[in-house]
Amino acid sequence: MVSLMLPRLVDVSAASRRSASVTERNVAALRSVYWLLLVSGFVEPLLYLLSIGVGVGALIGDLTLPGGTVVSYAAFVAPAMLASSAMTGALAETTFNFFGKMKYMKLYDGVIATPVQPFEIALGELAWAMLRGSAYSAAFLVVMVAMDLTAPARALAAFPAAVLVGFAFGALGMAISTFMRSWQDFDLMSSAQFVLFLFSGTFVPAEAYPAVLRWLVEVTPLYRAVHLIRTLTVDTGGWSWLLDVLYLLVVLTIGLLIASRRMSQLLYK
């Protein structure tokens, strides 16, 4: 039994070691200019929270969530901003940066000449995207607690959820990037991302939409992400968040499989 299992275990440890080397490369490449980009990714959702959550929220008043909890509009918007910043942070890495590295820098052409395989590159890049996404999420949760928009214990529970959101979107973005032909294609993706950002129950509860539209909204990934994080940070809505977790795990798995499969096709010419 041991002899049967051992090669497999060795494989897994070698694979994760190789994935880690890809992540490590990104740490080495981190430069001062890049820090500015990182900061902007944190500031953006914060500005939305202050302008719309707090600003527009003053005109709207309180909302009643599906679970029955009554919250301020800012508390309603904040988890959605967290979810979408986790999405944006992960996507920024796995779309623009990933595409640039693969197509223009030809970075992976050099990497595949080593023992590192496409699946491990995908995993390593995703892990890096998550380091970035997680930093945004943690910072934003601190802000939420400071503004009394959620409880510290809830924030702790929401953090792994935000990481999962990032992982799922990162994998999805990476899969999509492998189909991109040029930078122009990313305009389409940015538009799609913005539509998701506006309508995923972020600023308006999905329950407010007509039935058909509501169903449509509720199957989109950002809605599930918002729902998950909102449930954990402010609502008391039963176990339906487990469905969100499952959904995001499926997106993560499929995204990663497609991404590494496509990368194999593109790199092993």
Place this chain on the structure above:
Amino acid sequence: MAPPLIQARGLVKRFGDFTAVDGIDVEVGAGEAFGFLGPNGAGKSSTMRMVGCTSPPTGGELRILGMDPVRDGPAIRARLGVCPQLDNLDPELTVRENLTTYARYFGISRRVARARAVELLDFVQLSDRADSKVEPLSGGMKRRLTIARALVNEPEIVLLDEPTTGLDPQARHLVWERLFRLKQQGVTLVLTTHYMDEAEQLCDRLVVMDGGRIVAEGSPRALIEQHATREVVELRFAAESQEAFAGKLNALGERVEVLPDRVLVYVPDGDAAVAEVAALGLNPTNVLVRRSSLEDVFLHLTGRTLVD
């Protein structure tokens, strides 16, 4: 005899309808310096990529270090060093980081990676640029860095795809000298090149590829002896037609080739031939004696010679 490190039988690579490599047989032994020569599109790079285990063969058999490149890719690549045709250095890292980061892809510890980077930068004479970014480096420096990077895992086989194309003479000679040292250390070298002089400098044995096939095989000396002469005399005459002079030159060399602007005479000894040209009373406006090149071998191999 030890089993060959690289063994290909009927190796084929197709991209859609296009056949890049059309059934080649190659064997490379340990410690050998082996060359693939040929024009662009001959299938050299496709072959190199298959040997480097980054391009699955479409057909035929390929064994590298006794293993299957598709199934055992990572294990084989761990023991190979690859210097691709186009430098794909990491532009976001410094010269030194390019080496240390690459070493990490092989699972080499940080400490060893740092030590190797120092050694290799010294080996390719880039120590003074260690902390520079890659971008401002000259073509020759980038090439040397790519070669250093290919050595970071102390490979048993180093694959070099056109290692000196586009380099100035100084840079070329430095690269040759470093590759020669590697060869002396017992590293197996496999390289592709356009240049016969490069092949002569470095290769024990080589194959000439054209249209995806191997059209000739042997040592550089044997190939030149077989398909060209040692030297070529290029003669340019003032008259409109070079053709008129060709007839008189036929006896001079093994082969005479008439081009629109000059006549090439293939001879073992160029200077002697030039003396004979003068003795014949011919007055070329321009005389050039040079070593035979791949081009000459090629013209012969592909049958484009006009006068034989």
